[in-house]
Amino acid sequence: MPAVSFQQVTKTYSGPRGEFQALGGVSFDIQQGEFFGLLGPNGAGKTTLISILAGLTRATSGRVTVMGHDVRKDYVAARLALGIVPQELVFDPFFTVREALRIQSGYFGVQGNDAWIDEVLLHLGLADKAGANMRQLSGGMKRRVLVAQALVHRPPVIVLDEPTAGVDVELRQTLWAFIARLNREGHTVLLTTHYLEEAEALCHRIGMLKQGRLVALDRTADLLRGMASTMLRFKTDQPLPAAMASQARVTGRIVQLKAHDAAEVERLLARLREAGVQVEDLEIGRADLEDVFLDIMQAPARDEVPA
Numbered sequence: 046m047p048a049v050s051f052q053q054v055t056k057t058y059s060g061p062r063g064e065f066q067a068l069g070g071v072s073f074d075i076q077q078g079e080f081f082g083l084l085g086p087n088g089a090g091k092t093t094l095i096s097i098l099a100g101l102t103r104a105t106s107g108r109v110t111v112m113g114h115d116v117r118k119d120y121v122a123a124r125l126a127l128g129i130v131p132q133e134l135v136f137d138p139f140f141t142v143r144e145a146l147r148i149q150s151g152y153f154g155v156q157g158n159d160a161w162i163d164e165v166l167l168h169l170g171l172a173d174k175a176g177a178n179m180r181q182l183s184g185g186m187k188r189r190v191l192v193a194q195a196l197v198h199r200p201p202v203i204v205l206d207e208p209t210a211g212v213d214v215e216l217r218q219t220l221w222a223f224i225a226r227l228n229r230e231g232h233t234v235l236l237t238t239h240y241l242e243e244a245e246a247l248c249h250r251i252g253m254l255k256q257g258r259l260v261a262l263d264r265t266a267d268l269l270r271g272m273a274s275t276m277l278r279f280k281t282d283q284p285l286p287a288a289m290a291s292q293a294r295v296t297g298r299i300v301q302l303k304a305h306d307a308a309e310v311e312r313l314l315a316r317l318r319e320a321g322v323q324v325e326d327l328e329i330g331r332a333d334l335e336d337v338f339l340d341i342m343q344a345p346a347r348d349e350v351p352a
Contacts, residue, residue: 046113047074048202048233049098054107056093056257067093069257070107077201080225080234082248082265084241086342089254091237092132095206098235099129111202125153128200132207134187138180142171142190145179146197153198165193168223170216185216192220202233209240221247245269245334253341261341268337276332277302277310280325289316294339303332 056068068090075081085091096102098109100120109116114123137145146162166172169189174182179190192208203224209217225247228234238244244251244265251268253261261268280298284290294301304310310329317324 046077047110048077048079048112049075049235050108050110051094051098052108052110054094054097054109055105056090056097056102057105067257068097068104071254071257071259072107073252073259073262075233075235077233078228078231080228080247080249081236082244082251083235083237083254084244084251084338085254088256090257091254092206093257094254095129095204095235095237098204099127100124125198126200127202127204128195128198129204130192130195130206130208132210134184134191136179136187136190138178141176141178142166142182142193143175145190146193149194150197155198158197161199162193162197165196168219168226169193170219185213189216189220196227200232202235203227205234205236205238207237207239209238209243217243241334241338251334253338255342260344261337265334269332269334271337275304275306275310276330276336277304277313278326278328278330281322283322285322286316286320289313289320294336301336303336 051071051073054068054071055066058065058067071090071094083091083094093102097104098111098116100116100123103117111123112126114126116123137148140148143162143166146165147159150156150158150162163172166175169192171186171189171193174186179187182190188208192205195203205224208220221243224234236244236248248265250264251261252259263271278299278301281300282298285293285295285300289302292302302313304313314324
């Protein structure tokens with residue numbers, strides 16, 4: 046039995062300008078104990094899919110299950126199996142951190158779990174804030190509390206929707222160390238993030254959404270292996286030759302060019318010298334998940350990949 050199963054999920058919104066299809070028949074399973082990454086550009090349908098999983102939005106058609114429980118027909122059991130960290134900073138300003146976690150535990154029928162609350166507070170760097178009022182916390186601390194609230198009932202499935210957006214490096218490291226530990230202990234993790242280096246480092250398998258359709262689904266290592274190309278990275282203040290510029294990924298002064306082998310690297314460097322382009326901090330490395338992601342997103346539209 047998969048931890049989470051999406052079966053031909055569609056979602057269509059109606060408005061004054063007609064209908065808009067946010068999801069178009071998305072199907073895939075997340076296995077128990079898996080660390081799964083769901084990636085896609087803004088508007089791809091990630092948050093809609095998670096809202097359907099959480100029972101906050103109803104799918105137009107299709108079926109979603111959590112630990113075998115249908116999110117519509119057996120909502121309570123499905124929701125009890127989920128711990129969800131939302132994108133938005135939603136909090137009650139009238140309670141301390143510890144009170145908020147005890148109240149959240151009560152929503153799931155859990156009592157007498159102070160030892161677990163203490164452990165969660167410790168591992169999320171909140172132990173010294175347990176008695177602080179929620180409205181006194183910084184944005185990063187509030188996000189830590191959201192993570193803690195998602196974990197108080199020890200759910201078998203943890204959903205992290207952009208959990209590190211706008212937070213500091215220390216929180217990221219603390220959060221990922223704790224979540225990785227929970228995953229090793231058997232918890233299933235579903236992560237959406239725009240930090241692709243996080244997804245590459247953490248996720249066993251990755252699905253990519255584009256315009257509401259699943260366009261990639263594979264093990265992270267196999268996605269990277271499929272790219273199978275060398276990346277030439279360097280800095281320059283000068284414009285590239287037109288033919289080369291059309292194939293390059295440029296971020297400020299940093300230029301990345303794809304090369305299939307060492308001979309092509311030599312040809313690219315020769316063309317740069319001929320064009321009088323001065324190169325700094327030259328690196329030659331393998332493609333990373335960002336390269337794979339951009340390749341897939343920039344490719345022509347295609348049918349949904351098989352689940």
